Amino acid sequence: MKEYFAVLSQIKSEILNSRYLIAKMANRELLNLYFKVGKVVSEKAASGKWGSGTIKTLSDDLQNELKGLRGFSSTNIKRMKQFYEAWEPYFLISPLSTDQLENNSDKTGIIEKSPSPTDQFKLEKSSLMTNQFVEKFLLVSFTAHYEILSKVKKLDERIFYIVKNAEEFWSVETLKHKIKNNLFEKEKKLPANFKKTLPPEMTHKALASFRDHYLLDYIALSDEESESERVLESEIVHNIKKFMLSLGSDFSFISNQYRIIVEEEEYFIDLLFYHRGLQALVAFELKTGRFKPEYLGKMNFYLSALDEYVKKEHENPSIGIILCKDKKDTVVEFAFRNVNKAMGVATYETSEKLPEKYRNILPDAKKLKEIL
Secondary structure, eight states, X not given: OHHHHHHHHHHHHHHHHHHHHHHHHHHHHHHHHXXXXXXXXXXXXXXXXXXXXXXXXXXXXXXXXXXXXXXXXXXXXXXXXXXXXXXXXXXXXXOOOHHHHHHTBOTTSOBSSOOOTTTTEEEOSOTTOOHHHHHHXXXXXXXXXXXXXXXXXXXXXHHHHHHHHHHHTOOHHHHHHHHHTTHHHHOOOOOBOHHHHSOHHHHHHHHHHOOSEEEEEEEEOOTTGGGXXXXXXXXXXXXXXHHHHHHOTTEEEEEXXXXXXXXXXXXXXXXXXXXXXXXXXXXXXXXXXXXXXXXXXXXXXXXXXXXXXXXXXXXXXXXXXXXEEEOOHHHXXXXXXXXXXXXXXXXXXXXXXXXXXXXXXXXXXXXXXXHO
């Protein structure tokens, strides 16, 4: 039976991997098609040969010629035009064709070099574009691309949302929410002492792994609850999957109220994670008010204990993140000056208001308490 389940697991893995690769290829081809269509429509419109009603006619004729065709409404064709015009300065369509593929074949007909995922688009003009970015660009759905184009105007901000979408597998609804809440501006570099306390090869990766601000909008707290660190911790643990999505990739949750014993006394770390990329333990301490310098002393103690009693030999030094409601950067900077353990200070934001559509339906918090 063990052998059977091993085979079952292997085949399941192969199926899932194949589905993922097929989805990637399909999305790449779709983006390439839309880019080409956008190019044709844009050039015809620029030449003055097409009037405002031509796109509608084109859409209707395509529907008649190709029964059951989806995705080519006049609205979507206009979006393809926008897609092409937005990225045309940075991408061009590769001339790679069937003839060229045949030229790359040996006499047996086997292609010596298959086209890579980036062969459909070639980089051009901008130093901001890299092969790594193109790979991520091609992973993002057209719907998500259009959402970014329509809501975000600056190139560096567009690149930010494309990369985040590809790396963290956002749904379109999640993307809309992140843009609406201005994640680009909020996700600045974390105030931290990593350059001074971590090995050089870890520093950049550590800075890239943490954020300056975390949006915990899936947690709704009353005024009284927002002052309780234990309530905040409980809500995070209750929503641990969503919290880990907020953190980003490579985090594994170990425990809340993680117990460590030093000289027969118990101490408890609010949240303990392990980061696979950094190969390090990550301790989070939750504070519902503004950052205070004394918080670093407590975290320094926790990290020393983790490194002494919990960290494995092959693992890197533990990292601490103090998650506060608010902070003053100069206070944080001064507090870090004589600390020898790797730490950062981030802020968080929870949802404290009812959605607009419910505000006139339910009584306010004070009235509700009176009723209860």
